[in-house]
Amino acid sequence: MLDVLKPHYPNAFDFSITLADLDEDHRVKLTVVEVDKKTETVILVIEGRDIHYDAIIEAIKEMGATVHSIDEVEVEGTNSTV
Amino acid sequence: MLDVLKPHYPNAFDFSITLADLDEDHRVKLTVVEVDKKTETVILVIEGRDIHYDAIIEAIKEMGATVHSIDEVEVEGTNSTV
Amino acid sequence: MLDVLKPHYPNAFDFSITLADLDEDHRVKLTVVEVDKKTETVILVIEGRDIHYDAIIEAIKEMGATVHSIDEVEVEGTNSTV
Amino acid sequence: MLDVLKPHYPNAFDFSITLADLDEDHRVKLTVVEVDKKTETVILVIEGRDIHYDAIIEAIKEMGATVHSIDEVEVEGTNSTV
Amino acid sequence: MLDVLKPHYPNAFDFSITLADLDEDHRVKLTVVEVDKKTETVILVIEGRDIHYDAIIEAIKEMGATVHSIDEVEVEGTNSTV
Amino acid sequence: MLDVLKPHYPNAFDFSITLADLDEDHRVKLTVVEVDKKTETVILVIEGRDIHYDAIIEAIKEMGATVHSIDEVEVEGTNSTV
Amino acid sequence: MLDVLKPHYPNAFDFSITLADLDEDHRVKLTVVEVDKKTETVILVIEGRDIHYDAIIEAIKEMGATVHSIDEVEVEGTNSTV
Numbered sequence: 001m002l003d004v005l006k007p008h009y010p011n012a013f014d015f016s017i018t019l020a021d022l023d024e025d026h027r028v029k030l031t032v033v034e035v036d037k038k039t040e041t042v043i044l045v046i047e048g049r050d051i052h053y054d055a056i057i058e059a060i061k062e063m064g065a066t067v068h069s070i071d072e073v074e075v076e077g078t079n080s081t082v
Numbered sequence: 083m084l085d086v087l088k089p090h091y092p093n094a095f096d097f098s099i100t101l102a103d104l105d106e107d108h109r110v111k112l113t114v115v116e117v118d119k120k121t122e123t124v125i126l127v128i129e130g131r132d133i134h135y136d137a138i139i140e141a142i143k144e145m146g147a148t149v150h151s152i153d154e155v156e157v158e159g160t161n162s163t164v
Numbered sequence: 165m166l167d168v169l170k171p172h173y174p175n176a177f178d179f180s181i182t183l184a185d186l187d188e189d190h191r192v193k194l195t196v197v198e199v200d201k202k203t204e205t206v207i208l209v210i211e212g213r214d215i216h217y218d219a220i221i222e223a224i225k226e227m228g229a230t231v232h233s234i235d236e237v238e239v240e241g242t243n244s245t246v
Numbered sequence: 247m248l249d250v251l252k253p254h255y256p257n258a259f260d261f262s263i264t265l266a267d268l269d270e271d272h273r274v275k276l277t278v279v280e281v282d283k284k285t286e287t288v289i290l291v292i293e294g295r296d297i298h299y300d301a302i303i304e305a306i307k308e309m310g311a312t313v314h315s316i317d318e319v320e321v322e323g324t325n326s327t328v
Numbered sequence: 329m330l331d332v333l334k335p336h337y338p339n340a341f342d343f344s345i346t347l348a349d350l351d352e353d354h355r356v357k358l359t360v361v362e363v364d365k366k367t368e369t370v371i372l373v374i375e376g377r378d379i380h381y382d383a384i385i386e387a388i389k390e391m392g393a394t395v396h397s398i399d400e401v402e403v404e405g406t407n408s409t410v
Numbered sequence: 411m412l413d414v415l416k417p418h419y420p421n422a423f424d425f426s427i428t429l430a431d432l433d434e435d436h437r438v439k440l441t442v443v444e445v446d447k448k449t450e451t452v453i454l455v456i457e458g459r460d461i462h463y464d465a466i467i468e469a470i471k472e473m474g475a476t477v478h479s480i481d482e483v484e485v486e487g488t489n490s491t492v
Numbered sequence: 493m494l495d496v497l498k499p500h501y502p503n504a505f506d507f508s509i510t511l512a513d514l515d516e517d518h519r520v521k522l523t524v525v526e527v528d529k530k531t532e533t534v535i536l537v538i539e540g541r542d543i544h545y546d547a548i549i550e551a552i553k554e555m556g557a558t559v560h561s562i563d564e565v566e567v568e569g570t571n572s573t574v
Contacts, residue, residue, distance in 0.1 A: 074521045193320045342463075352487075
């Protein structure tokens, strides 16, 4: 569970699709928790086998957003949720 | 999950049917959260395989309604919920 | 989910049976939320395949009741809940 | 779901058994919500196939109790809950 | 569900075992809700096929306790919970 | 469910293992509810077939702890939870 | 369930992976509950067959963190959760 600050574009739908497409079995859930003039704060949950944390952070940055904090991590064998 | 402002007609039932008919496997849930004189605010959850976000927005506009915000997105493989 | 104002008779039991009998697979749930001298406010949930919204409204009116508002709609293929 | 005012005797156990025995597949749940000197208010949920509302009311009266109100009804095919 | 006032001995564990042993398929759940100097108030839930209410009351009395009230009864065919 | 006052050592992990090892099928859940300078209050739930209450109390005492109260007991055939 | 104070690095993701890798079937869940300038307080739940408590404590220390308290323990046969 990541706390992320993103600009309005790409919108939440395109933003989620991009992260889900990073790997074949990624499941992405995005919840908008606050909307400001130019930005919105979203909570991201990304679930998958063999998650590459750095690649996710990289993709988030490329869309103009920043990760404020990691709020929750779950690891079970090769599956993880961040 | 979309936050939408719609006029009273088409009513919530016809509005939902129209969005569900956009594609064969769409599942639509509409909840009215506020009713005003000429409009009502509804929360829409649309679930399906290979959702076309732009087609949904288009259909919503054609019924005289506007999308205020995307509140939640979930993507898993080719299935998404918006 | 419909918000309905009905007279005390037909009572909640007969009222629900009538709506359930409109079609073979209708499931009806009625909850009384307020009781006044001559009327009662009830929340109706009607679930079924191929629901005919107009026929339901008609049956409700014939029993002397009126639909205040549609509060929730769910559509999935040919099944709907109103 | 029926809101019922009953005398202390027959007690809640015997009262429930009597209603459950009205028909072979009746399921009865009784919850005492208020106890007064001579009476107690109970919430009754009666579930079964092909429920005869009038026979239930009759049996309740014969035990010296009265139905204050019907609070909830659920009908699905020949099964109902009152 | 019975509201019962019992002395501290037999303790809650022995008290429950005694009631469970009244019949072969009895399931007993005891929750202590208040502890006083010489007594404790417990909530008893007894579940089984063909429950003999009078035999339960008798056994409770023999252990020096008294039933304050029946709070809930559930009857389904030959199974009941008191 | 037992309300127990224990010293900090043996720690909650070793304390639970000891009780679980009393019999082959014991399941033990320990929750710390208050921590003081020299002691901690824990809630213990012990589940198993044919539980020996006295043996549990004995083991608890041998680790320097005392049972304040039994809060809940559940008995079903030869299985019990205390 | 362990209450742990850790420095910001290794981050929550790497921290969890390290603990999960201690044994083949470890399942780790980490929740950040408070973030300070140089440290963060996290709640750790570690589940597995034959958990070695001391090895976990050791690994936590090696990453510069300290265990404040054990909040919950569950033991069932050879499986435990701490």
